[in-house]
Amino acid sequence: MTASVVVKNWRWMHDDGTFATAPLSFALKPGERVILRGRSGAGKSTLLAALAGVAGQSGQQSGELLVNGRMPEDARGQIGLVLQDPYSQAVMERIGDDVAFGLENIGVPPGDMNALISDALAAVGLDLPLDHPTDALSGGERQRLALAGVLALRPTLLLLDEPTANLDPKGARLICDSVARVAREPNMTLIVVDHNPELWQDIVTRELLLDERGITESPLTVTAPATLSAGRAPSRAPKPTEVKPNEAKPTPLLRARNLAVGYPNARVAQVDLDIDVAAGEILAVTGANGVGKSALALTLGGLIPPMAGGVSVAAPAPDGPPHKWSSRELARHIGSVFQAPEHQFIGSTVRKDVGLGLRGRSHRAQLSAQVDATLTEFNLAAQHDQNPFTLSGGEKRRLSIADAVVMRPRVLIFDEPTFGQDDVTRLDLVTSFRRLRDAGHAIVVVTHDERFVNEVADHQLELTA
Known part of the structure; x- marks a missing residue:
């Protein structure tokens, strides 16, 4: 089974009466893979949280937001979300138990868990003992653990919020390759938020741009990132x-x-x-x-x-x-x-x-x-x-x-x-x-x-x- 997504005139209003976004409308067919981009503070994380059914109680939403024709709260077993903050996701003291937590919640038999846990940790390159303490992980390692916990569930809709932001270049490439394998084989639907679209150009098929007007859709375009010239004066070498x-x-x-x-x-x-x-x-x-x-x-x-x-x-x-x-x-x-x-x-x-x-x-x-x-x-x-x-x-x-x-x-x-x-x-x-x-x-x-x-x-x- 794969996931469809329908968003019609959806927006989120904070308790103080301000809106996180303009009214948003877009649709994804089952198996589509898109990158969601926009300015910092544009509402990208709020949208992903709402799609996962975890937007919280500090506000209210209007419009329509459906996953496989249902409210996200009714489809949680089919949705996997990796949050932006790697320190907010670990729930268990040991990494093996942390990956197992989600599997237990969806009723995976204990005898089937070890292979799923090992495969998920290997997929994200977290080569550590299963009893390794989660509080001893670096920020980048915590990000890998969070993704492993979601990948082990094989969700039909995968939502990734800045999944490579805390990773070194090699780790970022590994994460992208892992997502590519998981997303393509079961034809998973994917929405990824990232400010580095070049990492995902071989995985996603199109781009959604979120701004003050709403969401616009376009083919994926990867341009050279804007930079400033290095150093303080022409005489200063550009490389450290x-x-x-x-x-x-x-x-x-x-x-x-x-x-x-x-x-x-x-x-x-x-x-x-x-x-x-x-x-x-x-x-x-x-x-x-x-x-x-x-x-x-x-x-x-x-x-x-x-x-x-x-x-x-x-x-x-x-x-x-x-x-x-x-x-x-x-x-x-x-x-x-x-x-x-x-x-x-x-x-x-x-x-x-x-x-x-x-x-x-x-x-x-x-x-x-x-x-x-x-x-x-x-x-x-x-x-x-x-x-x-x-x-x-x-x-x-x-x-x-x-x-x-x-x-x-x-x-x-x-x-x-x-x-x-x-x-x-x-x-x-x-x-x-x-x-x-x-x-x-x-x-x-x-x-x-x-x-x-x-x-x-x-x-x-x-x-x-």
Whole structure:
């Protein structure tokens, strides 16, 4: 059995009376495979959640939305959804149990589960023991686990929301190949949201574009992504240089020596790292999923202790390693952006969230002006009164960056800052990062975005297993 999709004049209204989208109308025949594109915040994730029957209670929908002629809530066993946030999907403590959870819910006999679980994990390249703890996975590994859990169910309608956003290039290609095999063999219907259509050009047959007017349909077109020229001046090389031991560099603002990193109570991910980042420099940290990039970012940011070696920040800064500083001292000197943006939201509105860190540091008028300028810089002025948790994935990412940047700490640590961004907002981030570098910040960026590395980084550190 395959799935048809019919959407007629459908739209979602939030509790505050605002609409997530214009009225939407389109139809998919059984077995069609499409890519859904649009600006960050256009409503793509809201539409996928509604198609999966999990749009939630914080709003109401109008119009018609049918899967195989039924409301999505009545067809859930036939629909598989991979969410945008990889940290919101794991429900069990071990990866084997996590994949088994869905199979148990649809009544698969226990004797048939092991083969389905193993096949699904192999399909997404997650080569780990079945009892491996889910909380020890990197963001990219969590994304693979989420997809494995859905693929094991063999749904007739597969909905993928930014499935490759947290993956290294090799992992992204593996995911696309896995989806291609599963989607083609049983003639599955597929809707994928991705800002990188070139990854899917051999899988999908057409493109749906979601904007303020609604949805328009067109044949798939893959064009070269928009970029900005690299570097700050014609004399600067467009490619970042690799970090080399004992290389002569400017006086570092952020320094690590003989550093070993890993999550508390977990294995050591990297050892013997020597890192220097001077004021006015951007260091890009790259590498495959699971090699310790996020653990390194948290360690450099003083949020977890090093397993060996040390981290220091040049004066004026508190004495001692950053992980022993107070939270107030950390916020003043090091700004961190986590891989999961929701983990750092504490304000009831976007504006309050950005302004909380400035309390006690500025006069009211100065605070208001600084918050306004930061919201404008990161394309969040229109969302200033929204609850942070109701933002789109791309908007949440930009808010987490705004939260870190508004206090203007000398050291900035970013984990996957371009996640969920369309071409326009991504280029705006490139401009913002160059501006921060020119203002003298020492910046570390963990990323899989090769274009972003070439456009903003002065140096590159590639971690290997």
